[in-house]
Amino acid sequence: MSGDGRRRCPWGDSTPDYRVYHDEEWGRPVTSDRGIYERLVLEGFQSGLSWLTILRKRENFRAAFADFEIETVARFGARDVKRLLGDAGIIRHRGKIEAAIANAKAATALDVPLAELVWSHAPRGRRRAPRTLADLPALTPESTELSKELKRRGFRFVGPTTVYAAMQACGVVNDHLAGCWVRVEVARERAQTGM
DSSP: OOTTSOOOOGGGGSSHHHHHHHHHTTTSOOOSHHHHHHHHHHHHHHTTSOHHHHHHTHHHHHHHTGGGOHHHHHTOOHHHHHHHHTOTTSOOOHHHHHHHHHHHHHHHTOSSOHHHHHHTTSOOSOOOOOSSGGGSOSOOHHHHHHHHHHHHTTOOSOOHHHHHHHHHHTTSSOOOOTTOHHHHHHHHHHHHHTO
């Protein structure tokens, strides 16, 4: 139980930044292509780093990547890559920068909306609520299948673990722990979206 009397996932009480992200965003359904694309890009940049680092640089990422407007980022070229490599406000990793641009191009080439593609890989049926962080998998059969599908369609830096983290962030799965006050809200929001 935290200082505000609410039970939440342990990581959600570890810093003020995490508390806001946990309570207001993580796991709540994201159904827009731009929102899904943003989470895929940020989870790709997070690989090998602390999520807190990415979270604290998020506004810089939004500015650097045109607020994650897919069509705009898809038009980025060599000058943009050079600009991004010089931007100290983001993670300056050439492979991840180039992957973010390639993923925007791949998203514009999809024959279905990106959100529809991602949500089509949501687990079917009821899943038991995780009781501890140790109950959370790093990847699932669904994230593995979605990873393969995204790669087949030209996406990069979308391994099954990265994809599962994006699925969690976007509410495709509800991995708030049993007893966490946000879990019930996420379940209700997911039911309302019809996803």
